[in-house]
Amino acid sequence: MTKVYCIGEGLVTPVGSTVKEVLSAAREGRSGRLFDKGGFSGTSFFETIAIEAARKAIQGIEITPRTGLVLSTTKGNVEHIGKADISLAASALNIADAIGITASPIVVSNACISGIAALLQGVRMIRSGEYDEVVVIGAEVHSDFIHSGFDCLKALSPEPCRPFDKDRQGLNLGEAAAAMVLSARKGQWEITDGVIRNDANHISGPSRTGEGCYKCLRYVMEGVNKEDIAFISVHGTATPYNDEMESIALYRAGLSDVPVNALKGIFGHTLGAAGILEAIVSMAAFDSGIVLPTKGFHEMGVTYPVNVSAHERPAKGKLFLKLLSGFGGVNGAMVFRKGGAL
């Protein structure tokens, strides 16, 4: 099967706009969840940051009719609901136009696993042989719409979120844009596998047995030696149910002792951007030889053992896994393997 590599990355986040800056923030525990929009005068902040992230990722890469675009977001321009065409399709076209992509854009809107689902779509497009490069962009901006929704579900934490901690009280919302360019041309990182599975249990609560997340882990572990896993970047939203569910799924998959981390304490939950943002930051952390700390974690607060730490640790292995779960019962897992050098 065609090997698929990441050959470009771009980030636009409140804690930095280069991979290096963002990695430093994550290492030092400097969090930043919302942008200062004071100077913004355009029509769509969402499209603006998505385009900026994509432009960084495509530097030095030629856009041709065989370049695809996959956009990952949950709510796009929803802050303008009732006042403009907020369809994700319209946003995707605007973004494609801005970066010169002529192929029909594809939006993957799969709740909080959108990032992995979009990367998986991109991987499959490269493997199909119909595209030379695929630009995958994840973006989300804050809005009263999203805030009020999570608030009325009582999912928001009144304090900075604390993934896997015994006193965790919920999530923080964040905003960011992140982009990756996928290609069969050799790059430093290979995406070797990815999968989506449904709990078939509840639309807004995770499975009590971690069913879909476990099935995702089982699927990707077919091609992975446990000893090669440097760390697992889990979803870790810091809601009571999500973190408990992930501990169960990791336990069932025999991965309780593998180092894990959650980055929501730095960025908040960036929804449609989360998968791509957290994957890029994880690649950079691996390249620096470290497992990033889990900011906000102090004392174990899940039933099954999880190898999580508030401190930075050395990374030993050849690859990392990225996990996400979301409303609609969806779960995703993806394998990022360091190519070439190892």
Next chain:
Amino acid sequence: MKAVSIPSGANLTSLYRELVGNYPKFFKMDTLSKLGFLLTEMLVGDEEGRFTPREDRAVLVFSRNGCLANDLNYAKSMEDFPSPALFVYTLPNIVAGEISIRNKYEGETSAYVLEKYDRPLIDAIVRQAFQDRITRDAIVAWIDCPSDSEWTAMAWIETK
């Protein structure tokens, strides 16, 4: 290939009573989910071994407008008391979740938004989804539901 559709503006409650009748969760769903739920009933209602959990069937839902109709309903509720019951349907993939829960489909589920009903592109995405090592077939739906009274809703089963 079996294909089904629901005409725009059809009475979905009548259709539910005719096809199902004993799944009260139906009444909590938004229009998009009701359409996906009913389309699936029409497709697999007489399938042998139905309701046995399975991981080899994907649910892939396509549209232009996602869950816009319900987004507008939720936004209206924000003026008064934001409704958690409406908010949980403000994602285009919830319909795939409802289909999975009803039918115990534990495989891949995804929601895609395209600028228009582009059948060659949909077919290509479905073929790409068959790169999954376990998926054998897929419920594929185009459900475009910009309002609660007008829509395009059709579905079919694609086999690897």
